[in-house]
Amino acid sequence: MEIKVFHQLADTLFDEIERDIDTFAEQFDTDIDFESHGNVITITFENNNKIIINTQEPLLQIWMATPQQGYHFENKEGNWICNRSGIPFKQLFSQSVINQIKD
Template identity: 50%
Template structure:
């Protein structure tokens, strides 16, 4: 994947995360906010727990940090997958949001 393709794909996942949160698909009764500054998205739950998601352009990865663990995602077969567990990005994000709520 070249730099331009990574930029397009990483921008798309950030947009998809925003939609995922805005549609309130995860925690119907919780207030979840997010901010984007440069390559970093900070998701803040009602209880002030945070999830940090950032683009790692040199490695062509998306990284996610939760209170319990950090994850690195590679783009394969039209999805972002964790390089350790093989789980899809949104599966891990949803589980992290539920766990931190």
């Protein structure tokens, strides 16, 4: 994959994450702080736990760190997939956000 394509796919994912956070905040009537600086997104919850998502350009990966675990995702046919479990990013991300909201 070319770096330019990687950045386009990562930018699309980061835009989706921002929209998803707004949806979760409304759905669960909670405050979720979203900060984006370059290639890093920091999501802070009311319990002060964080989820950090960033690009790893040399590896062409997206990394997500949650209080419980870290994940590495590779883009396969337009989908970001965890390289350990094979689970899509959206599924692991949603599960991680809900865990923090309910914690």
